[in-house]
Amino acid sequence: MPCLIALVAVYWVVYRVLPKTSGEIHAPITGRATVTRDSLGVPHITATSVDDALFLQGYVTAQDRLWQMELIRRFSAGELSEVLGRITLEADRESRRLRLRRLAEEHYKSLDAKERGYMAAYARGRELFMETHANALPVEFTLLRYDPRPWSVVDSILVGLGMYRDMTSSWKDELQKGKMQTGADPAMLEYLYPKRMTGEVQPGSNAWVLSGKRTASGKPILANDPHLEFGLPSTWYMIHLQAPSLNVSGGSLPGAPSVIIGHNDRIAWGMTNLHFDVQDLYLEKLNTQTGQ
Numbered sequence: 703m704p705c706l707i708a709l710v711a712v713y714w715v716v717y718r719v720l721p722k723t724s725g726e727i728h729a730p731i732t733g734r735a736t737v738t739r740d741s742l743g744v745p746h747i748t749a750t751s752v753d754d755a756l757f758l759q760g761y762v763t764a765q766d767r768l769w770q771m772e773l774i775r776r777f778s779a780g781e782l783s784e785v786l787g788r789i790t791l792e793a794d795r796e797s798r799r800l801r802l803r804r805l806a807e808e809h810y811k812s813l814d815a816k817e818r819g820y821m822a823a824y825a826r827g828r829e830l831f832m833e834t835h836a837n838a839l840p841v842e843f844t845l846l847r848y849d850p851r852p853w854s855v856v857d858s859i860l861v862g863l864g865m866y867r868d869m870t871s872s873w874k875d876e877l878q879k880g881k882m883q884t885g886a887d888p889a890m891l892e893y894l895y896p897k898r899m900t901g902e903v904q905p906g907s908n909a910w911v912l913s914g915k916r917t918a919s920g921k922p923i924l925a926n927d928p929h930l931e932f933g934l935p936s937t938w939y940m941i942h943l944q945a946p947s948l949n950v951s952g953g954s955l956p957g958a959p960s961v962i963i964g965h966n967d968r969i970a971w972g973m974t975n976l977h978f979d980v981q982d983l984y985l986e987k988l989n990t991q992t993g994q
Contacts, residue, residue: 721765746942755945760827767956769842778864806859821855824959861957909974926972
């Protein structure tokens with residue numbers, strides 16, 4: 703009997719909430735659309751408009767990565783401790799010092815109507831998933847006993863700012879270098895923390911392309927390395943979007959619409975972060991003596 707109860711609990715909490723990848727759903731889109739998954743589970747979306755394709759991207763991303771979307775949003779906004787407790791207080795303090803949510807709200811005001819429309823379509827897709835799966839959310843929400851709040855365009859901008867934060871954290875290296883300067887061999891210190899300035903020779907990375915004349919397939923190969931931190935699940939969510947004037951495939955950010963790194967019918971593109979020194983620190987000392 704205890705084994706039966708355990709099996710039922712595992713089914714109800716874990717297996718029951720896994721993404722449903724077959725069948726039909728009714729969605730508020732302008733025309734018929736399809737989502738097929740290849741042998742690797744990558745969604746291939748075909749729709750009659752770009753808005754509909756992005757709507758379905760929001761839906762399928764929530765199917766597969768709802769908890770990751772929520773975690774990125776809360777981390778960027780400094781709201782992890784609301785659900786995880788004191789263990790994440792320092793991470794929240796750092797995020798709030800950077801005022802990322804306020805920056806996202808300001809950036810929202812600068813978007814044109816077309817950009818807002820695309821991002822709003824993605825958010826609506828996520829909301830449809832929430833509305834139809836309110837009683838079957840991923841196990842993380844069950845364990846923490848809370849339901850995520852609605853998704854907005856500002857939240858998608860927050861996801862982008864979270865990526866910006868990951869790629870512009872040279873101030874931490876500056877602090878570490880400062881602590882090691884006392885008594886350190888200058889040459890060794892320079893080796894550990896080389897200057898990265900525009901116009902100087904820099905250490906190499908995976909940013910190259912091969913002509914099709916030099917590949918077995920006859921097609922060009924592009925390599926890039928964004929230098930992101932390791933994560934499980936991956937930082938990237940692979941997807942293929944097809945609609946009139948749109949046929950793009952590659953890596954998207956869970957929580958943000960479209961493809962960040964990938965290819966369309968004609969070209970491929972990538973990004974490599976070279977870790978330039980983009981931030982400076984200064985030490986401020988207050989003289990509290992009377993008359994000073």
